[in-house]
Amino acid sequence: MSTPHSQAPKSGKPAPLASRPVRRRAPTLEIRPARREDYPTVIALLDAAHLPHCDLTPEHLDEFLLAERGERLEGVVGLEGQGEARLLRSLAVAERAQGAGLGHLLMEAAEARARAQGASRLWLLTTTAEPFFARAGYLRAERDTAPKALRLLTEFASVCPSTAACMTKMLD
Numbered sequence: 001m002s003t004p005h006s007q008a009p010k011s012g013k014p015a016p017l018a019s020r021p022v023r024r025r026a027p028t029l030e031i032r033p034a035r036r037e038d039y040p041t042v043i044a045l046l047d048a049a050h051l052p053h054c055d056l057t058p059e060h061l062d063e064f065l066l067a068e069r070g071e072r073l074e075g076v077v078g079l080e081g082q083g084e085a086r087l088l089r090s091l092a093v094a095e096r097a098q099g100a101g102l103g104h105l106l107m108e109a110a111e112a113r114a115r116a117q118g119a120s121r122l123w124l125l126t127t128t129a130e131p132f133f134a135r136a137g138y139l140r141a142e143r144d145t146a147p148k149a150l151r152l153l154t155e156f157a158s159v160c161p162s163t164a165a166c167m168t169k170m171l172d
């Protein structure tokens with residue numbers, strides 16, 4: 001009778017590597033601080049997500065986080081501004097990776113980073129994802145109630161359309 005063992009080489013040695021079936025593990029997801037040299041891939045992802053980025057410089061990436069699987073960029077989120085109130089911006093997940101929780105993971109990572117840096121409140125502008133942020137505790141606010149320092153940022157002042165929803169959340 002044939003058993004799995006009967007197919008092993010007679011010598012008892014394992015089959016050479018080249019003849020074994022290749023089992024590739026899916027690369028794990030890593031969330032890491034962005035580097036300035038990530039700029040072109042970040043811009044490509046923001047482009048694909050139809051998010052504005054004309055004000056974004058490589059220096060902004062000092063306050064950005066990236067989600068990578070292997071070599072592939074799957075998501076991005078940024079913080080901007082100083083002090084107690086910060087702007088959460090440029091949250092985007094590659095289309096192929098959407099719907100698996102990565103958007104929330106990145107948002108929570110940005111919130112944790114802001115909290116660790118002493119921020120107590122986040123603000124954001126969105127034209128497309130108000131319900132997504134509302135489910136995470138962000139509340140609609142009048143744009144002119146945002147702190148002046150944030151309103152002077154280019155994203156607030158001119159990049160995001162005036163029709164964008166302004167939202168805010170107190171950090172625990």
Ligand SMILES: CC(C)(COP(=O)(O)OP(=O)(O)OC[C@H]1O[C@@H](n2cnc3c(N)ncnc32)[C@H](O)[C@@H]1OP(=O)(O)O)[C@@H](O)C(=O)NCCC(=O)NCCS
Nearest residue numbers: 049091092093098099100101102103104126128129131132
């Ligand atoms: C918004 C975005 C970051 C969400 O990323 P994601 O990885 O798909 O989100 P998650 O998997 O964590 O959450 C998925 C849930 O959010 C909901 N959701 C995702 N995008 C949404 C949107 N634009 N509006 C409302 N709900 C949305 C999904 O329906 C899903 O709901 P479910 O859990 O009931 O099925 C992603 O859709 C994206 O990159 N959009 C384009 C850029 C954008 O609009 N960014 C926000 C402005 S800064």
